[in-house]
Amino acid sequence: MARKKNSLTYEVLKGIWDENPVMVSLLGMCPTLAVTNSAMNGLAMSLATGFVLLCSSLIISLVRNLIPSQVRIAGYVVIIATFVTVVDRFMAAFFPDLSKALGPYIPLIVVNCIILGRQEAFSAKNNPGRSLLDSFGMTLGFMSVLVVLGGIRELLGSGGIFNIQVMGDWFNPWMVMILPPGAFFTLGILIAMVNLINQRRGSK
């Protein structure tokens, strides 16, 4: 992308392609693979993760000069875990079905490498505004991967998308796509596609 590095738009946009947390940095693989058996679950998961990422980035970039560097990881983790608890309780109260479908993967946002990685690599060194933009971009990147992955798996695995049936009766669902192996296969092929596109763009 020709946009200037360090510009504010770049902070947002880099998360979507250039530094996509899942495709390029291979972070946050666990939720990416685990909850994408439908597009809806992927969307819900990325919204929950995004909320935690935005809130903790804001807080951490505000207190970045107050935390001694020896205990910073522990400090970050406590802040993140607090917001995860908030999300978890919120979802259990307002979206009980989704909360059940995602199960222990909501609390597992605590150990999502994307969140801790962004705090360590970005929020700890930048001011709140920039950190928020960065987190927003990362969330968008994470969301696009999760929804695409969930969409493909749901389409092939149960013949629908966002719970709406799109395939006709002739379609025989590929059960394996909504089971664990399908997650690995789909993500592997998606990563290869991204590499292919990058390669084409690079050679121009």
Added chain:
Amino acid sequence: MNLLLIFISAALVNNFVLSYFLGICPFVGVSKRISSAVSMGMAVTFVMTITAVVTWLVYHLILVPFRIEILEYVSFILVIASLVQLVEMFIRKVSKPLYETLGIYLPLITTNCAILGLALFAVLREYDFIESLIFGLGAGGGFTLALVIMAGIRQDLELGNVPKIFQGAGITMIVAGCLALAFMGFAGI
């Protein structure tokens, strides 16, 4: 019998890596050499077993009596983080070469979802003390098994002719998919 069932279920049928997708980061990161995969697996098994025991104690002796289960995540992650620190210091003291092989991956165990996942699953399934211990051992064993198999395959893959776009993460995911497919066969046990 029940304990054996928990062990086998955690190690094979519901393998943490291949059917719950927990601990994918080290699974992708440290599975290039069999030797480092074995030591990583051992480190994780060790931390998992201790975590299972300690989080059980924390949950049932502190959180439940004081009715502060809502602090579950915060307290678990703190327990895990300090345990990992402890293990790191211990390994550095005892075995320098092992410390150098595991290198940066030891601190990463803190953010290894498998460890926190284990603690959460143990609470969710209402295991008692011994069951949690066995669950931790089984999950750690299963993790090591998956990691070592994966490392073996990837060592051979280096000699193979992998299409350029699949190199690295792409092919790793496809191989993991095949492994997951194979492990689904255990569901019949």
